[in-house]
Amino acid sequence: MLVEIRGAGDIATGIALRLRRAGCKVVMCDIAVPTSIRRTVCFSEAIRLGSCEVEGVCARLAGSCAEARSIVVGGEVAVLVDPEGESISELKPQVVVDAILAKKNLGTKRSMAPYVIGVGPGFYAGRDCDAVVETNRGHFLGQVIWDGPAAPNTGIPGVIAGHSADRVLRAPADGVFEPVLQICDVVRAGQVAATVSGVPMTCTINGVLRGLLQEGVEVTAGMKSGDIDPRCERSHCFSSSDKARAVGGGVLEAICMLTSRLEG
The missing domain is CATH 3.40.50 (Rossmann fold)
Structure with a gap:
């Protein structure tokens, strides 16, 4: 089939x-x-x-x-x-x-x-x-x-280890997405994960960077651009949810x- x-x-x-x-x-x-x-x-x-x-x-x-x-x-x-x-x-x-x-x-x-x-x-x-x-x-x-x-769409990300919307990273401005970190990196809140038009996109919580847009994507402010897994299991980055x-x-x-x- x-x-x-x-x-x-x-x-x-x-x-x-x-x-x-x-x-x-x-x-x-x-x-x-x-x-x-x-x-x-x-x-x-x-x-x-x-x-x-x-x-x-x-x-x-x-x-x-x-x-x-x-x-x-x-x-x-x-x-x-x-x-x-x-x-x-x-x-x-x-x-x-x-x-x-x-x-x-x-x-x-x-x-x-x-x-x-x-x-x-x-x-x-x-x-x-x-x-x-x-x-x-x-x-x-x-x-x-x-x-x-x-x-209907709730607009609320699923809860992982007590975190929901706060684990999602969003573009801070309109422009071209430029990653600083890589998927699977262990991160801490406040760390810069990427920049858009020179504006930093910072990590919101501690954990593993489970998702990140590819370099060069045109984004708009507020667009979902990354995802942090607070469970800090790197293996989760390579398997379906x-x-x-x-x-x-x-x-x-x-x-x-x-x-x-x-x-x-």
Whole structure:
């Protein structure tokens, strides 16, 4: 089964890992300059580096749909620069998953593939997709919704070791993002993690720098640009989060149920 995922950030990558391990062929689409924060667990890094590996699974940048087909046949995940999802009509996947996590639908339609799954707020199961997978942390994280929308976006980051919004680093100004530190660095509150137009972006709490935008990204003041893990476990920088795994499991469940209905 060929699955095309719109988006290649950390949640989309968690989905891709689940699907690839379950035997699906996976193609992912993203923008030319991704704004992923947790880059060490994002297949979007293949756009910048040409290839990358997350938890033993390799992703490779494809320059065309034909190259993407070749990559997935070889057992790897293919990544295309295709923000509009134009490759869907040529690749004709059995499943399209919208995991852009834009908090709204950026153009995904139920007619794009035999099965279409939306991830998080902005999708309505039974209207613009066949199923929606809940991304809101809590009791229903990863739940498959067959009729209706996901829970609205709260705007509040998940709590990790007692920290929520204070563990997120935000751009201090408009301009070009210039990292000073690297993902996996142990940091202390007040330490400069990056600069934007000469303005320092300082660490908010002690911990491990789990995410940081890539160099050269154009940012706006207040844009999410980094993430600190107060648990101070460097190994967490290189594995998918519990949220990504739960959402990935929900997408896999939805695909299994949709295909079993057809077979039945």
